[in-house]
Amino acid sequence: MAAMVAADEPHGARIAAALADAGVEVVALVRSADLLAAVSDASSSVWQALRESDSVVLHATRAVVVPEVIAMCDRSGARIIALADRAAERRSVAAFGLPAALGLDCGPEDLLAAIESYALGAGAETTERTRGSVTVVWGPHGAPGRTTVALALAASLAARGSRAALIDADTHAPSIAQRLDLPEEAPGFPAACRQTDYGVLDGPELTRLSVPVDIGDHTIEVLTGINRPTRWPELSAGRVAEALDVARDWSDHVIVDVGAPLETDEEIVSDIDAPRRNQAALAALAAADTVLAVAAADPVGIARMVRGLARLDEVSPASPRHVLVNRMRRAPFGIDARRQVGRAFEQYAAGEQVWFLPDDPRAADEALRGAAPILSRRRAGFAPALGALAATL
Numbered sequence: 001m002a003a004m005v006a007a008d009e010p011h012g013a014r015i016a017a018a019l020a021d022a023g024v025e026v027v028a029l030v031r032s033a034d035l036l037a038a039v040s041d042a043s044s045s046v047w048q049a050l051r052e053s054d055s056v057v058l059h060a061t062r063a064v065v066v067p068e069v070i071a072m073c074d075r076s077g078a079r080i081i082a083l084a085d086r087a088a089e090r091r092s093v094a095a096f097g098l099p100a101a102l103g104l105d106c107g108p109e110d111l112l113a114a115i116e117s118y119a120l121g122a123g124a125e126t127t128e129r130t131r132g133s134v135t136v137v138w139g140p141h142g143a144p145g146r147t148t149v150a151l152a153l154a155a156s157l158a159a160r161g162s163r164a165a166l167i168d169a170d171t172h173a174p175s176i177a178q179r180l181d182l183p184e185e186a187p188g189f190p191a192a193c194r195q196t197d198y199g200v201l202d203g204p205e206l207t208r209l210s211v212p213v214d215i216g217d218h219t220i221e222v223l224t225g226i227n228r229p230t231r232w233p234e235l236s237a238g239r240v241a242e243a244l245d246v247a248r249d250w251s252d253h254v255i256v257d258v259g260a261p262l263e264t265d266e267e268i269v270s271d272i273d274a275p276r277r278n279q280a281a282l283a284a285l286a287a288a289d290t291v292l293a294v295a296a297a298d299p300v301g302i303a304r305m306v307r308g309l310a311r312l313d314e315v316s317p318a319s320p321r322h323v324l325v326n327r328m329r330r331a332p333f334g335i336d337a338r339r340q341v342g343r344a345f346e347q348y349a350a351g352e353q354v355w356f357l358p359d360d361p362r363a364a365d366e367a368l369r370g371a372a373p374i375l376s377r378r379r380a381g382f383a384p385a386l387g388a389l390a391a392t393l
Helices: 011-021 032-040 045-051 067-076 087-095 108-119 146-159 188-198 203-209 229-234 237-248 279-287 299-315 337-348 361-370 382-392
Strands: 002-006 025-030 055-059 079-083 133-138 164-168 211-215 218-223 253-257 290-296 321-328 353-358
Touching: 002 011, 002 032, 002 045, 011 025, 011 055, 011 108, 025 032, 025 045, 032 045, 032 055, 032 067, 045 067, 055 108, 067 079, 079 108, 087 203, 087 218, 133 146, 133 237, 133 279, 146 164, 146 211, 146 218, 146 253, 146 290, 146 321, 146 361, 146 382, 164 188, 164 237, 188 203, 188 218, 188 229, 188 237, 203 218, 203 237, 237 253, 237 279, 279 299, 290 299, 299 321, 299 337, 321 337, 337 353, 353 382, 361 382
Parallel strands: 002 025, 002 055, 055 079, 133 253, 133 290, 164 218, 164 253, 290 321, 321 353
Antiparallel strands: 211 218
């Protein structure tokens, strides 16, 4: 058996030595950049080394695990043995349908077993993957905390071991890129929506378009939103619905942050087929498995939520729904604030399941400074309360 190693130091030489110890002939040891450069240079020595190899053992960074490299290895007949330690790298490997990545520090026995399994035709997994769920986070006007909830929910689900994706589908005031200090020029969700026109959107393409954000020991995949207000027509209803359907096969939990307005604007649009700015939110809500409706914890916020719930009944009548009263505190209501809010919903929106998220200003300020979700460990804080909700999803 022969193999090529594509990994930068200090890993490359160690991996090559481990293969040699396992009795595998190392045809070549190349840098990751050389493997990428060979994609556009058929005369490269890397191509010859691939043709002489049964397998290519590579460090599966997101820069290397791309369609062009996968296709080059396939054409050469070299099977890919991926090595990765980071969760985002492992998910990228899985998104391309490759066998589960080995650890970067794996020994000769593990490498030999992986290569031999390919030789026996057992390299690929054939189990069918369960489709993921779509959870849409909506809230009425007044900045009730939609994005704050969406960020924390994605982080909480990732911390539970699930693959979580966060999508910014707000066509009025997208803010996930700013909240996580991500470049606004990243292609993100608008690019994914455009890809649906050509039928080329799939899991690997979503992985390429997304930005991995490490939250402690876990990672969430982020698809940022429009970077200019004038780009809202790119998020048409059909595109959004199709992109979310593809995302179900890509991630265990897809969290979608949408804008507040839910009007159809039919009375001010002369062409009934013309795009409407709120269509992304309406399409996401229609496709949702669960809707989280976020209300500000004050009399105005509760009144807006009660009116908004009636509109949600029209837009997403079949989706299970939770009402989240955010930044809950006593000051706006006086004594027994939770009981007063609960009575208001019982009177004006009977049957709604209400969750209370405590006001946690210190944790919120730390999250803003650190460009991260709220991760307070305080027992009575925001994050534990939202974690309890995440457990029900």
